[in-house]
Amino acid sequence: MPLRLITVPCRSDNYAFLIHDSVSNETALVDAPEAEPIMEELEGRGWHLNDILITHHHGDHVEGVEQLKKRYGSRVIGARADQHRLPPLDLAVDISDVEDVCGEEVHVIDVPGHTVGHIAFWMPGAQLLFTGDSLMAMGCGRLFEGTPAQMWESLTRLRALPGEATVCSGHEYTETNARFALTIEPDNAALKSRAEAVRSARAEGRFTVPSTLSEEIETNPFLRADRPEVKAALGMQDAPDVDVFAEIRARKDRF
Template identity: 65%
Template sequence: MPLHILTVPCLSDNYAYILHDDVTRRTALVDAPEVEPIREVLVGHGWELSDLLITHHHPDHIDGVEELHRIYDCRVIGAQADQKRLPPLDIAVGETDVEAVAGEEVHILDVPGHTIGHIAFYMPGAQALFSADSLMSCGCGRLFEGTPAQMWESLLKMRKLPDDTTVYSGHEYTETNIRFALTLEPDSDALISRQRTAEALRADDKPTVPVSLAEEKRTNPFLRADDPTLKEAIGMADASDVEVFAEIRKRRDNF
């Protein structure tokens, strides 16, 4: 049986992800913005939480960690480099580490930018990338701690993954991100089509995530800072890739 991955809306616009493997009967959670919505799903399915994976230290991703750990005695997995800012960890991980979670190999990617200690979880067997606030749906996280060069390098690392990877990001920002992307390339048919799809999903109160990495490569301006067409569109044809990324991020911050 394939891995079950459930999207759990939390707070006002956060997402957590519950992963369950029917064979091992193990259940994992990626990020814990709050306890009750997550508990409701677990109880409803009769699942016990085995592992809790943390992407970064921001409160809207970790506020439920300690209570869920107390309830389920699950393993808490997070970045070794940032463990002083995280709830207590059972397993501290770093780049190139591989853990077994919910019947799958989980590869750790170091993706600083949004925060210095941000990590992502890549499951090649499930073709899934849990990117939280690094790579987002048609966007990327605001640079609260890292530099444009760091974030660009992180995005390139994730862009190298196979096109059939599914990206599970941390927030419902898609509609705003697409509206911003259209200010850069207002005549993009791909963006216009994606906007219609996102609007229809939200009109039905459905999440716009996850999304395929192939779609992100086509339409996410933050993944395309080295694209000559985009550089030309924003008047930076001769600028470096990092300079273009920094300019796009600046425009998004002020959008």
């Protein structure tokens, strides 16, 4: 496959993602928490930054955009509906748009919840899914602006994508997320195994992001709110799925 994916740690716990097409030599970035580590990665590899894709407006995802744009003249891509609070956009995209980035189709997916204007980027040809702070490794973003119903709909929309998809999310929160997930499903064998692997990885200073969508479906409590075993564990056997999701989110907020 001509595309390469590079995970770039930024700030204290953020991730940015570089996508490089070895055929065209084009490079794209998803989210820009800060410029310096991204520029170091680009310069070290001799890559030019053609495009910057933004998932949402929060500062820890956009603060590096201006400096990167100034250095590389990159095309900045973000949601038209949220452009009033994003860095200046060269390409404002709408939900369900399909754009060309690094020679691949990029599908724009609506994922409100963490913020109302949050979008995800799906590259089906490369099986890459960039979720920002919507779907996260064994977690999901706090509902700063959206409702439980919006976030549940967003997560189920993402869950319907192929299980082989590589989920590139925005933060290294996985160890804490795993500890919380075990309070919901302590007997989930896949979860227990993944939690142990995450503990080992972090002890060795390794990233736990990206993950695969199939891993998230098996272990992420926020994707499992409609599972009978999860409802039973919460004593909510007859509750609507969205109410179960809201309860899980409320428990995580207090965790």
